[in-house]
Amino acid sequence: MSESETPTLDQFPQRLDLSRVLSRDRFRLSKGWQAIQERLKAGQPVDKDQSKWLEHWQRSQQRFEQREQHRPQTIVYPDLPISDKRDEIAELIRDNQVVVLAGETGSGKTTQLPKICLELGRGVSGMIGHTQPRRVAAHTVSQRIAEELQSPLGELVGYQVRFSDQTSEQSLVKVMTDGILLAEIQNDRFLSRYDTLIIDEAHERSLNIDFLLGFLKQLLPKRPDLKVIITSATIDLERFSQHFDDAPIIEVSGRTYPVDVWYRP
Known part of the structure; x- marks a missing residue:
């Protein structure tokens, strides 16, 4: 019509x-x-x-x-460790309301997870909310994802930090600090603008993250359409899983680089 x-x-x-x-x-x-x-x-x-x-x-x-x-139809995945488990991760997200993903530094989880969600059709009925502990990370992560999707920042991919909101009605992915998402609860207790939430770096266990995880535990039965993905380093995985009624856990190896150690004279 x-x-x-x-x-x-x-x-x-x-x-x-x-x-x-x-x-x-x-x-x-x-x-x-x-x-x-x-x-x-x-x-x-x-x-x-x-x-x-x-x-x-x-x-x-x-x-x-x-x-x-x-919504982007073709998504090119860089040569990152998370690509090896893309299908398994996608299946877990499709079949479960909550997934806990453990990924070491360099695995590509931060930049590739929103793209896996887009491939599953997420981000259409509501945005994919992607939280970061710090403002600088929220900005740089959004820039990187926008570049990989070949879209200007603020269109398909936007970000919001304190005093700066670079999102639009067209945005499918919104990267933000966990404090921004927590503040949105005051005006929208169902977080109805989102169909997927990625809580990144949850192992840092800040007050904001702990409040968010506690709130989401109560919200999920009221929002059966909402998907939640918790990402963490390889610690506290069982505790996150138990908090969300034994949510499935998947681990992704990281990428290591040679490191030279230099000493001052």
Whole structure:
């Protein structure tokens, strides 16, 4: 249906399917549909409510389709250790709500995980939120992912740190500090702007990360469509897994480089 067409009441769905609308609209659309069904059963007029609901539903579907069209179809993976387990990681993300990924420095987990999620169709109904402990890391990681996707920073891939927001309505991936995501909970306790969250470097166990993990534990049953990926160095893996009801763990080896040690005279 094009934007110029007005939805008609006979298009009102008898069974609700919100798989192709934005995640931020799903709760409101679901509650509105249920209210209309109750009024219909009670024999009350619903034409005006149906018309408003259909307009909202149509706009959300159109926005979903626009984001889907902009999702990168071909993603080139650099020669990084994580590439060897790409299929296994993708399968775990597809089949589980929470995945714990252990990756050593140089494994490529930070830059490649959002791209694996994009290949799975994530980032369309809502953004892929990717947290970093520090502002400099959030900026540099977003730049790197944008370069690999051959997209200007702020379009398909954006970032947000304190006093700076380089995201847009087209952004499928948003890299941010964990403090930014924590602050968003105050205005959106369902984190409805996101369909996937990657909590990177969780082993640092800052207060922000601990608060986020505790909050997500309570949120996940209310957001069955939300995927969460916890990345960590090879420590505390079992504790992260147990916190999320024995979530599956996958380990990725790192890449080592020769190191020369020099001593001052």
